[in-house]
Amino acid sequence: MKSLRIRSASATDLHAVCLIEDNSFSDPYPLHLLKRLLGDTKHIFLVAEDRNNSLIGYCVSAIEGRLAHLISIAVLTEGRRKGVATALLKNLIEYLQARSVEELWLEVKQDNKEAIKLYEKFSFASMMVLENYYSDGSAALRMRMSVAKQAAKVGHEEG
Ligand code: COA
Numbered sequence: 001m002k003s004l005r006i007r008s009a010s011a012t013d014l015h016a017v018c019l020i021e022d023n024s025f026s027d028p029y030p031l032h033l034l035k036r037l038l039g040d041t042k043h044i045f046l047v048a049e050d051r052n053n054s055l056i057g058y059c060v061s062a063i064e065g066r067l068a069h070l071i072s073i074a075v076l077t078e079g080r081r082k083g084v085a086t087a088l089l090k091n092l093i094e095y096l097q098a099r100s101v102e103e104l105w106l107e108v109k110q111d112n113k114e115a116i117k118l119y120e121k122f123s124f125a126s127m128m129v130l131e132n133y134y135s136d137g138s139a140a141l142r143m144r145m146s147v148a149k150q151a152a153k154v155g156h157e158e159g
Helices: 011-024 031-038 084-098 113-121 147-158
Strands: 005-008 043-049 055-064 067-075 103-109 125-130 140-146
Touching: 005 084, 011 031, 011 043, 011 055, 011 067, 031 043, 031 055, 043 067, 043 084, 055 084, 067 084, 084 103, 084 113, 084 147, 103 113, 113 140, 140 147
Parallel strands: 067 103
Antiparallel strands: 005 043, 043 055, 055 067, 103 140, 125 140
């Protein structure tokens, strides 16, 4: 997408982030939880803005030493398939590399084919299936990616 801007989130973005959550998940994160994540320096919270300065996507990741966890990534329905999630993940990888994070882990619903394709594009590899992981009883796939390897790959593609 042309004129896409990725930047760190601020408190004034949180209502728009909630709308993206509501639009994307059957069990969206509530505002109070997003507020807590934003206020904690262990989290990297990024938003994607379109040319009208409207928020169309976001992601948040938690850092625990050399390991980071992708807590959420979502794009408004009308902004999908235009490279927004790709841009968010590329930026997140840069932030993680700057913080000396070695691996990024995530969980994704096993039937979320769009997201799994996105993650495979970023060289995430499946680790294990976690049965009964979500509140609706569905299973998750745990995946992981090497931050340094992926950062080198992204840098190479862009250079
Ligand atoms: N069908 C198949 N592959 C898809 C896809 C779809 N509908 N959407 C994304 N992908 C894969 C493709 O490989 C795509 O690359 P390509 O367009 O060159 O083929 C790649 O992901 C990158 O797509 P991108 O445009 O950057 O993704 P996006 O901005 O549309 O966002 C999601 C992808 C998953 C974040 C978005 O669909 C979404 O918000 N889904 C609901 C929330 C969610 O499931 N989040 C993940 C929770 S674990």
